[in-house]
Each structure stands twice: as structure tokens, then as C-alpha cells.
Amino acid sequence: MRKQYWNEAEMGLWERAYLPEILRGLAITGGVFVRNMFKWMTGRKGALTTYYPEETRWDYAPANRGKHVLTRRADGSPQCVACNMCATVCPAKVIEIEAGFDPADEAHPKYPVRFEIDYSRCVFCGLCVEACPEDAIRMAKEVPDLPAHDRWSMWLGKEELLEWQPQGDVAKPYPPPPPRVPNGDRP
Amino acid sequence: MPRLTIDGREIEAAAGRTVMEAATDAGIFIPYFCWHPKLSVPGNCRICVVGVEDKGGEWVEIACNMPVTEGMVVYTNSEKVRARRKATMQFITLNHPVDCGICDKAGECTLQDYHYEYNGERSISVDAKAHATKHYSLSPRIVLDNERCIQCTRCVRFTREISKSNGLGMQNRADHSLVRAVEDGSFANDPYSDNVIDICPVGALLSRSFLHKARVWYLKPTASVCPGCSRGCTVNLWHRRPEWRLRAPGMRAQNETIDRVTPLENPAVNGPWICNKGRDIAKVLGRARAETAMLKGRPAELQGAIAQARSLIAAARKPVAVVSSWASNEELAAFKAALGARFSVLVKADHEPEPGEVVQDDILIRADKNPNTAGARALFGEAPLALPPDADLVLVWGEGLDFGLIPAGAKIVYLNAWLQPENGHADVFFPTSIQTERDGHYTNFAGVTSAFTQCFPRPAGVADAQALFAALAGQAGGGE
Ligand code: SF4
Ligand code: SF4
Ligand code: SF4
Ligand code: SF4
Ligand code: FES
Numbered sequence: 001m002r003k004q005y006w007n008e009a010e011m012g013l014w015e016r017a018y019l020p021e022i023l024r025g026l027a028i029t030g031g032v033f034v035r036n037m038f039k040w041m042t043g044r045k046g047a048l049t050t051y052y053p054e055e056t057r058w059d060y061a062p063a064n065r066g067k068h069v070l071t072r073r074a075d076g077s078p079q080c081v082a083c084n085m086c087a088t089v090c091p092a093k094v095i096e097i098e099a100g101f102d103p104a105d106e107a108h109p110k111y112p113v114r115f116e117i118d119y120s121r122c123v124f125c126g127l128c129v130e131a132c133p134e135d136a137i138r139m140a141k142e143v144p145d146l147p148a149h150d151r152w153s154m155w156l157g158k159e160e161l162l163e164w165q166p167q168g169d170v171a172k173p174y175p176p177p178p179p180r181v182p183n184g185d186r187p
Numbered sequence: 188m189p190r191l192t193i194d195g196r197e198i199e200a201a202a203g204r205t206v207m208e209a210a211t212d213a214g215i216f217i218p219y220f221c222w223h224p225k226l227s228v229p230g231n232c233r234i235c236v237v238g239v240e241d242k243g244g245e246w247v248e249i250a251c252n253m254p255v256t257e258g259m260v261v262y263t264n265s266e267k268v269r270a271r272r273k274a275t276m277q278f279i280t281l282n283h284p285v286d287c288g289i290c291d292k293a294g295e296c297t298l299q300d301y302h303y304e305y306n307g308e309r310s311i312s313v314d315a316k317a318h319a320t321k322h323y324s325l326s327p328r329i330v331l332d333n334e335r336c337i338q339c340t341r342c343v344r345f346t347r348e349i350s351k352s353n354g355l356g357m358q359n360r361a362d363h364s365l366v367r368a369v370e371d372g373s374f375a376n377d378p379y380s381d382n383v384i385d386i387c388p389v390g391a392l393l394s395r396s397f398l399h400k401a402r403v404w405y406l407k408p409t410a411s412v413c414p415g416c417s418r419g420c421t422v423n424l425w426h427r428r429p430e431w432r433l434r435a436p437g438m439r440a441q442n443e444t445i446d447r448v449t450p451l452e453n454p455a456v457n458g459p460w461i462c463n464k465g466r467d468i469a470k471v472l473g474r475a476r477a478e479t480a481m482l483k484g485r486p487a488e489l490q491g492a493i494a495q496a497r498s499l500i501a502a503a504r505k506p507v508a509v510v511s512s513w514a515s516n517e518e519l520a521a522f523k524a525a526l527g528a529r530f531s532v533l534v535k536a537d538h539e540p541e542p543g544e545v546v547q548d549d550i551l552i553r554a555d556k557n558p559n560t561a562g563a564r565a566l567f568g569e570a571p572l573a574l575p576p577d578a579d580l581v582l583v584w585g586e587g588l589d590f591g592l593i594p595a596g597a598k599i600v601y602l603n604a605w606l607q608p609e610n611g612h613a614d615v616f617f618p619t620s621i622q623t624e625r626d627g628h629y630t631n632f633a634g635v636t637s638a639f640t641q642c643f644p645r646p647a648g649v650a651d652a653q654a655l656f657a658a659l660a661g662q663a664g665g666g667e
Pocket of ligand 5: 218221230234235249
């Protein structure tokens with residue numbers, strides 16, 4: 001016996017004829033498609049679809065957790081002291097930090113030589129931001145440049161995270177980037 | 188023997204023992220900073236206070252310097268004791284920088300642990316913290332952070348009582364006290380100096396080779412035996428935990444390196460100490476490896492090399508084997524079982540003392556710089572290393588043999604773990620595994636056998652010596 005559903009369709013003769021309704025549906029979809037296609041060919045924006053990654057949405061919520069920002073001190077050096085709290089708390093274990101020792105800088109003898117995040121595994125939970133005792137890592141609402149063609153290119157390093165300048169992060173003034181010193185060249 | 192009660196438990200302790208020792212023997216924990224079971228008792232940190240019942244009241248005094256007396260009633264956790272401990276923790280951390288975030292000791296720091304256990308509050312001091320030298324170079328191996336030092340003097344007493352170099356001392360008093368090395372450089376030349384890094388209860392003494400290399404919770408210890416000399420000290424080899432392995436491009440090799448070496452306490456061999464050579468053993472074990480079998484210097488398949496070696500062994504009239512004193516007891520026994528009857532066997536020293544190294548002293552260091560000479564000699568006798576001139580096949584196992592000693596014309600089968608020029612001069616060459624890639628035992632000069640455990644997987648292409656000897660014997664044994 002056929003099962004009875006509470007929302008059983010009630011079909012009249014027209015629906016039961018099948019073909020007319022199918023064709024009507026096709027006409028609606030096709031109409032939208034052709035209209036969008038025409039707008040697109042004439043250089044206008046058609047559907048609401050965002051052409052990610054060339055285009056990103058402007059209306060991300062301000063609290064959106066996007067790409068990480070490594071903040072900097074007034075002299076341009078990273079605020080990060082390579083304490084590894086973020087890497088330790090990270091549930092996906094995607095942050096890798098290699099620390100260096102700079103006895104010349106009394107106040108910040110430990111600094112990150114390498115700071116990498118694997119965006120292919122990051123779950124954008126924001127725990128790293130909460131764990132940081134130095135306000136050295138934040139998450140901007142934007143998410144530019146995250147997709148890549150292979151997983152190795154999804155590791156973003158210290159330079160990238162220090163120097164990309166998201167519009168959303170206005171809490172800290174960004175000095176011009178200092179002259180680039182290759183890793184490991186510091187005294 | 189006096190009987191006393193600690194926390195309601197009646198225990199018996201030999202006369203002259205302190206309350207700290209009696210409690211530790213009975214498995215009762217009393218916190219301590221300056222006390223160390225192998226060092227003298229200065230009684231300066233005052234964290235080990237305990238309460239002693241007296242005429243219905245209770246007085247508190249340090250446990251590490253209080254001899255046990257008959258009928259004593261001791262409390263380790265009374266209200267008075269807790270209050271005193273908390274005040275002591277406030278006092279000890281008065282000028283402490285609490286920069287745990289960048290301190291290599293964090294995670295295994297006594298001060299940190301006791302803070303959470305016995306204090307748990309912010310500093311109640313309203314005065315600014317006194318500052319001191321942040322990175323003082325105590326020796327080429329050790330950096331000292333004077334702000335973190337709690338002046339327990341363990342390091343000073345170590346150089347006086349254990350290593351006998353008298354290399355460290357205290358300067359000035361109170362807030363201004365500083366640990367300093369004496370001017371004659373005896374601390375820099377102390378071959379046991381790195382032990383002070385372990386016994387420092389805080390992160391004041393920092394190893395330069397481990398400085399900021401990894402947070403300690405990323406690492407795990409594997410029990411092993413130091414191959415640096417025939418003392419065979421038991422050690423912990425610290426390497427990345429599997430769950431914390433590095434995955435970034437180009438970083439994977441670091442998952443299979445030894446990040447630091449610490450002593451593994453063993454009363455039968457080394458107590459809680461090791462020498463500096465043991466700390467640096469990663470340099471010896473981390474040398475470039477040989478990873479392919481070779482026939483006369485040309486890379487070959489392992490199976491082909493085995494077949495070639497078997498035919499050489501079968502054809503030899505006077506085969507001689509020179510076995511390694513870095514091989515484990517298991518491997519040596521496997522060699523004896525498989526090929527011992529076919530070869531006349533000599534034992535060689537793989538390593539000789541390096542120039543500048545301490546050859547022997549009366550603390551730990553032994554002149555024989557090989558871990559298992561005793562194990563090898565027990566199986567193959569004491570014969571001196573003299574190759575008979577009529578030998579026509581020489582099987583050399585391990586590095587360190589001058590190939591010039593091998594009679595001209597003799598065929599050479601060579602087993603070595605390292606990438607060395609001799610490898611190409613052998614007729615058949617087999618790459619073998621090293622200590623960190625297998626389990627085994629070494630027997631030290633005094634006959635004590637200690638176990639080591641595998642840390643890393645064996646690289647592809649490297650032969651397991653035990654299996655290799657069995658494969659070589661398949662034919663050689665039959666020809667006998
Ligand atoms: S957002 Fe979460 S998953 Fe991503 S790096 Fe931070 S802690 Fe790790
Ligand atoms: S928690 Fe902050 S200071 Fe510490 S390593 Fe991470 S980003 Fe750097
Ligand atoms: S010595 Fe201990 S308490 Fe002091 S900074 Fe280092 S980890 Fe923290
Ligand atoms: S350096 Fe460490 S071991 Fe030496 S006195 Fe200071 S705290 Fe104690
Ligand atoms: S351990 Fe007793 S005073 Fe330091």
C-alpha cells in the first residue's frame with residue numbers, strides 16, 4: 001500500500017498533464033539564465049553570485065573572522081613574541097612558529113623567525129586571537145588571497161600576514177613596512 | 188630508629204634523617220626549591236615549611252633541615268603551613284619577571300607549578316620590581332637570566348659538590364645577588380656544566396643549543412643510552428611529539444631530529460647527571476647518513492648486494508670480521524648466531540677520544556668512547572685488533588677502522604650507518620640503522636646493561652643488522 005504523507009500534493013488535471021508545467025519551469029529558469037547571460041556579455045553584473053575570489057562581498061559582518069593580521073610595533077617589528085600560545089590553543093594545529101633570539105633587544109629577546117598558518121586546515125575559530133597575550137594576532141573581516149591551486153601555497157608566512165593591510169583593522173596605525181631583512185640575518 | 192607521624196601516617200626513619208628525607212622516602216610530597224637529594228642543605232628558600240605539633244600548639248619550620256625526633260607529629264598541609272607557603276611564594280616572586288611566555292622552562296618550571304598549587308594570586312607588592320641582567324653569558328653553552336633566578340644556589344653548590352670545578356658563585360646580597368662564573372673560566376671548562384640547567388628550579392639558566400627551539404610540551408622524551416663513552420649513562424632524547432609534528436613545506440626533517448638530551452635518573456649508572464658530551468650527542472647521531480647499498484662504490488639493490496656478499500663469504504678461505512662496539516647486544520648476538528662460526532671475530536673501537544675532550548675523570552667520563560665494548564668483548568673475547576695478513580675477506584662493521592690495515596687483496600664487506608669515504612672502497616657496502624632507529628641494549632664497562640628505545644622510523648633503504656646477518660648466513664652457514 002502506498003504511504004500517505006501529510007503534505008501529499010493535490011494535483012488538478014493541468015498538473016497531471018505533466019508537460020505544460022515542466023515547460024513553464026524550464027521557461028522561468030531559461031529566462032533568468034538568458035537575462036543574466038546578456039547582462040554579463042554586455043559587461044554588467046547579472047546574478048547576485050559573487051565572483052569569488054576576484055570579487056569579495058562588501059557586507060561581511062564586522063565580527064567576521066577572516067584572514068589573520070600580525071600586528072606591528074611602532075618600529076615595524078612584529079608584536080609577536082613567539083610564545084606559541086596561539087599555536088598551542090589552535091584546535092586544527094595549523095600555526096607553526098620558529099623562534100629566534102635577539103639579545104640586543106632587551107625588551108623583546110624572543111621573536112618569530114618563521115610564522116606560518118596553513119589556511120587549508122584553519123577552521124577560523126578565532127581561538128588564536130583570544131589566546132594571544134600580546135595582541136599580536138587578529139582576524140580581519142576580509143578574506144583575500146586565500147584560495148590556491150595546491151595545498152602548499154595555502155601556507156601563508158610571516159611577511160604576508162604582517163604586510164597585508166586590511167581596511168577593517170583600524171585599531172592600530174600601520175607604519176610603512178621596514179626594509180625587508182631576510183630571515184635569520186638578525187644579530 | 189625514631190618513629191614520627193606525618194599527616195597522620197606513622198613512619199619510621201633512621202636517626203639523623205631530615206623530615207624532608209623521611210617524607211620523601213615514605214612517598215609524602217613536601218615542596219622544595221633549594222633542596223636537592225644529591226646536594227647539601229642550605230635551607231634558603233623556605234618553601235618546604237611544615238607544621239610540628241607542640242604542647243597543643245603548632246610551630247612551623249623548614250623540613251629540609253629538621254632532623255627527625257622520636258614521637259614528632261608533622262603536618263604538611265595545615266592552615267598555618269598553607270598561609271606560610273603562600274607568603275613565601277609571594278616573597279620569592281617579588282622581583283620575578285613572570286615572562287613565562289618567552290621562558291624555555293615554562294611547562295616544567297617548579298616556580299610555575301608551585302604558583303598554581305600554593306599561591307594562585309597576583310603579586311600583592313606595590314613596589315616596582317627590581318631589574319637585573321637579562322641575558323648574561325655565563326659560558327659559551329649557558330645564558331643566565333638574572334631576573335628569573337630565585338637565588339636557591341643549587342647551581343653554585345653543584346659546581347662545588349658534584350662537578351668540583353667551583354665554577355660558580357654568588358655576588359652581592361639580597362635583591363642584588365647575582366650568580367656569576369668565577370674569572371678563571373673554570374665553569375666554561377666544566378664538562379658537567381649543563382646539569383645546572385636541569386637542576387635550576389626556574390628558567391634562569393638556559394641552554395644555548397636549546398634556546399627557544401621548542402616549547403617543552405611539543406616534545407616527548409624517549410629513554411635511551413648515551414653512546415658517548417663506556418659509562419653508558421641513561422638519557423632522555425627529546426623529539427617532537429607526533430601530534431605536534433611540523434607540516435609546513437621544508438620543515439618535515441625537523442620532526443626526526445633530537446632537540447635536546449637530558450639525564451634519565453639511574454642510580455646504578457649515572458645518578459641524575461650526564462656530561463656535556465651527552466648533551467651534544469645529537470650532533471654525532473645527526474651526521475649525514477648512508478642510505479643505499481653499494482657494490483664497489485656503485486649504488487646497488489639491497490638484494491643484489493646480499494647475494495654478492497654471500498658469494499664472497501662462501502668463497503673465502505680465511506674470513507675475518509671486525510665488529511662494532513656501537514652495536515647493541517641483540518645485534519652482536521645475532522651476528523654470533525648467524526656468522527660467528529664462519530669468521531674469526533675481532534672487536535674494534537668505533538670512536539677514539541677527540542682532541543680537546545676530557546678523556547677520563549673520576550665522576551662519569553670514561554676513556555673508552557664506545558658504549559658497548561663490554562657487550563662485544565663478552566661475546567667475542569679480548570683479542571687485540573690485529574688483522575691476520577693472510578685474511579682474504581674482511582667484514583667491517585661500523586666506522587672508525589683504518590682501511591689501510593686491511594691486507595691488500597682481501598675482499599671487503601662493509602656495514603656503516605654514516606656517509607663516509609670508506610663506504611665506496613668496499614666490495615660490498617650495506618647501510619645500517621643507528622641507535623635512534625631501533626630498540627636494544629648496551630652493557631657498560633661495569634657490566635650494567637641499559638635499554639634504549641626507538642625514536643624515529645628506519646629510513647627506506649637502510650638495512651636492519653639483525654635481519655641482514657640472517658640473510659648473509661643463509662648460504663655461508665651451509666658451506667661450513
Ligand atoms: S582561527 Fe582557529 S584554526 Fe585558525 S589558526 Fe586560529 S586557532 Fe587555528
Ligand atoms: S600568541 Fe601572540 S605573541 Fe604568542 S606566538 Fe601567537 S601571535 Fe605571537
Ligand atoms: S622561570 Fe618559571 S615562573 Fe619564571 S618566567 Fe620562567 S616559567 Fe615563568
Ligand atoms: S640560577 Fe637557578 S639554580 Fe642557580 S641560584 Fe638561580 S635559581 Fe638557583
Ligand atoms: S627546600 Fe627547604 S629551605 Fe629550600
